[in-house]
Amino acid sequence: MPDAYSFDIAVGRYQNSCDPALADGHWEGSPSPRATWLPNACYLHPYTRKEATTCLANSRVVFAGDSTARDVFNSLREKIGADIEQPDKHSDVFVKTKENIEMQFYWDPFWNRTDVLSKEQHYGGRTEGGYEHVNALMVFSAGHWFIKHMGESGYGQFGHALDGILDMVASRGHESGAIADMVVVRPVNPVIPAKLISTRRAISRSKVDAYNAYLRKVIGQPRVVEDIHVPEYVEALYTAAAQHTSDGLHYDQRVLLSEVEMYLNRRCNPILFGKSPAGKATCCVRYASIGWRQWATVLGLGFVGCLGWAWRSFGSASQGDRSRLKRLMVMGLPSVDLSKDVTILALGLLYMLIVDRTAYLPKINKYFSVPTFTFLTLLYLVPGFISLTPRKDTTFLSRYQTDEWKGWMQLAILIYHYTGASSQPVIYAFIRCCVAGYLFMTGYGHFIYFYTKAEFGIKRVVNVIVRLNLLSALMAYTMDKDVLFYYFGPMVSVWFGVVYLTMRIGRAWNNRPGFVLGKICASGVLCAILIQEWFFQPFFSVLGAATGVEWDARESVFRLALDRWIVFVGMGVGLCVCYLKSGAVDVARYRTHAIWISVAALVVYTLFVTFLQSKFVYNSYHPYVSPIPVVAYTILRNSPILASRTSAFFEWIGKFSLELFLVQYHVWLGVDTKGLVGLGWGGKWTGFLVLGLVFFGMAYTLEGISGRLVKALAAGDWSTAVGRTALAMGVMILMNRAWWFA
Structure with a gap:
């Protein structure tokens, strides 16, 4: 076997040295039974x-x-x-x-x-x-x-x-x-x-x-x-x-186990992870060299952005009106503003690549502690409550409310990931309900759009799918990961497709609530039957043979099945809201009952998850119980007392929640979310503050860029939008096939 110490081990200030990197550590959580030894300069893989x-x-x-x-x-x-x-x-x-x-x-x-x-x-x-x-x-x-x-x-x-x-x-x-x-x-x-x-x-x-x-x-x-x-x-x-x-x-x-873990990292990391350590370990193993596809993604975007900006700004006037080069440039290069966006996007991807695929910044282990989790939770709740603002729009799940909902849920998810709280069943159940809340809004929001506007154009489909997956696709190529690794965009895309097909089929009768309810129920049953490995595996195999992607059917089925009902619950609630707006039912008569039932439901749900032994046990119940707290929250949030105010801070966070979810993978978190990114100086909390500011600023910037790029891709008629999107996908497929053959 290769000798662990003979590697060019990249662990920040401990270049070429495995043992000093392991020795420079500290006890976290001592003297509790959960205490563990954590190196300060590298990620110790928990075997x-x-x-x-x-x-x-x-x-x-x-x-x-x-x-x-x-x-x-x-x-x-x-x-x-x-x-x-x-x-x-x-x-x-x-x-x-x-x-x-x-x-x-x-x-x-x-x-x-x-x-x-x-x-x-x-x-x-x-x-x-x-x-x-x-x-x-x-x-x-x-x-x-x-x-x-x-x-x-x-x-x-x-x-x-x-x-x-x-x-x-x-x-x-x-x-x-x-x-x-x-x-x-x-x-x-x-x-x-x-x-x-x-x-x-x-x-x-x-x-x-x-x-x-x-x-x-x-x-x-x-x-x-x-x-x-x-x-x-x-x-x-x-x-x-x-x-x-x-x-x-x-x-x-705890001491003995920590010693064993260091022996295993020293001896086994080069054997198991030597060829592909990304997302697995940084102690006692070299970082993998960055591949040509990764460089091609970043440098290609950067080149197009810089060329477009330079030519649009200085070069266009130097060519004659009938120049073939000018016509080609006009057709192929983005505008000055879009060129700047593409260049900044390339710089953002390059930053992710440097942070999580090189040794310039150390990667360290997470450790869950109740005080840290509580402190960080209060840290985002305080500005959320301070910024409560009166709103005139008090309609059920208004844009203010949905942005607010996305905002506080995303912050909860960030703290959950940063503190490594997945080992806590109650917190895990709460975060699973947050994800269910996002999917509930997917079903509710798209249902309301299709039901009220009856607009099923392909251009909207392209716009939604590209918006959900553009950044995650570019990150997958840059970080050499499967696009399904950034599961949220693909998962929401699937459920958007389900909502679209459910509402489009038989759309002539969408003005009949009973018919629409039947479609929702039938669609839910059909999806429950088809969300199985036997259904996805052949499709993924064909897709892999054609494009070179390697998608995991088992993981995809797990993600979809975990929230198999909540999207349809969101559609059902949307149908109820539309029906109640017609005045067929006196809502005020039942409002108090609904509020008390919702409070009781939240209490019962909380007691239920409190006594669960593990998150794996909870997973078996989640598809069936998650609609309870989600629907209860929507009812309580729209009660007369609470509906008139929303949090401006949470609304702001909600507007770029997708980018926060994606960018955290390689900017605030490290080792593909398993660890944390450190600074190498100033301690953990200095890294939390400095890198956190960079992270939020980067996510906010990329949200604006993604929106403008999607708008540019979808500009014009539907055939033009589809053509641009197909061209972009074709380039990615060619890169993937070339990488696969290489």
């Missing part, structure tokens, strides 16, 4: 059981030493799901998993068992097909027993035992390659004297420090041939973990 076993499959993991080695061994064993009956604490442990991972622990507190060294010297041979039972990881950990049982002579005996390990590693390296992919000699665990029992009082901090200083002096930095090292990141981890030990010597599971 799943599947990822860990994939990396270690067909290999051997060997630990030798005292109880500190056994603790880390057991933590790794539990991580990969290798269950055993609890053995005697001074016994060897051997276990083999179904992935053919051999885990071995040798009880060897004095590093003097010759059978450990002799056995492991003969392991680790390579075969032509790759590795077969190679030692993936060897960990040696001892020291406390030398101090406790050997007194003053322990220091010399420790050095002698260490020499034996180094001789074994060196001899194996000279004969036929390294004895293991990664050999670790752990620092001696620091002790907390006040917590030590009387029989361990001889183990002092000064002696532990002396032993560790000797380890660093003898071994130093990782060797070039044999990757043997004293991990400074482990020493940093334990030095700052005084609150995580109850007996002053052994540390709790």
Whole structure:
């Protein structure tokens, strides 16, 4: 395997160094049971059981030493799901998993068992097909027993035992390659004297420090041939973990698990993510080189924008009226204002590329904490309430209300993503209802338009679809991602198509409420039947063969099925609103009842989600229960007391909520939303403020640009609009096919 330390590892100020980047970290949430060690300069990938076993499959993991080695061994064993009956604490442990991972622990507190060294010297041979039972990881950990049982002579005996390990590693390296992919000699665990029992009082901090200083002096930095090292990141981890030990010597599971995660990142990141680390890890792995398609998207847009601006501003007058070049320029180049927009758009995409695909800004892990989440929530609620403004338009779900609704929901989603709150079932359920709220407005708004205006022109379809997907498509090409990764635009596009077809089919009878209600119900049932992998997979396969895209049918079905009913509920509410406006029913008579029912519904829903054990359990209920809080909110928001005022701040945010949702992926968040972008100086909150201002300013700017570009594409009659859109899509398909063949 490639040596982790030999990579040109791009982690900001720790260029070419994996270990110092891991060591420069801090405890987040200490001393709670959820505490974790987080590096300050790179994103530590949290390994799943599947990822860990994939990396270690067909290999051997060997630990030798005292109880500190056994603790880390057991933590790794539990991580990969290798269950055993609890053995005697001074016994060897051997276990083999179904992935053919051999885990071995040798009880060897004095590093003097010759059978450990002799056995492991003969392991680790390579075969032509790759590795077969190679030692993936060897960990040696001892020291406390030398101090406790050997007194003053322990220091010399420790050095002698260490020499034996180094001789074994060196001899194996000279004969036929390294004895293991990664050999670790752990620092001696620091002790907390006040917590030590009387029989361990001889183990002092000064002696532990002396032993560790000797380890660093003898071994130093990782060797070039044999990757043997004293991990400074482990020493940093334990030095700052005084609150995580109850007996002053052994540390709790959070510390052990953090150590295991760093071993896995150091050994496995180059193996699993070396070719494509984007969106997975930035610790101990190089950033991937930026591909030609990514550069072509950014530089192509920039070139067109700059050329259009320069020629429209200075070059058009220098050519004769009958010049072929002039006619070509007039037809192909955008106006001066649009050229500026295209250039700024290219700069925005370039900024995303630099932020999330290079090492110029560090990427760090998220960590959820209730105080942080509460503070950020209050941070956006305060200006929202302060800016409440009287409105004359009090119609049901007026433009003021829908923009406000989009605004506060988008801010809630941003805080949810930034704080990593997806692990909290109640918050997750609330955010899922926010997404349902967006889709409710999709069904409601487009239904009202088609129902009242009866206008089904193709130009509107092009305008809506392009507006929803223009920025996400350009970001997909720039960031080398699937366009479905930015799922919101494609998902809303599908539901817009459903609303359009539902209202267009049989449109001659749309003036009959009963007929329209029947269409809505039939459409809902049909979509519930067709939102299945067997329906989408053939279409995606054909599309992939024709265009080179690789869309995931399972993920698409998950996204659509999760909110399979809410769009139709929005259409139904729209139909009810139109019917009630006709005066057929005395609305005032039932208003009070509706308000109290809505309050009760919100209370019942809140109690329901509070007792759910996980977000995965909630997902099974969400399609059926999400209409309850959404419809209840619309009724309460339009009650006489609340309908007369809306928040100007939330309305402003709502006008560019789509761009906020998209741009967050690579500007405020990092590692494709898994982590956060930092500044590398000033701390987390400085990065939050500075990068947050850039993020909001960028999203606001791109909203205006996207709107003007869509308007330009859709200008003229419907055939011209379709032609321009088809040309743009054709260019993207050609780029995708060229990339696919390359």
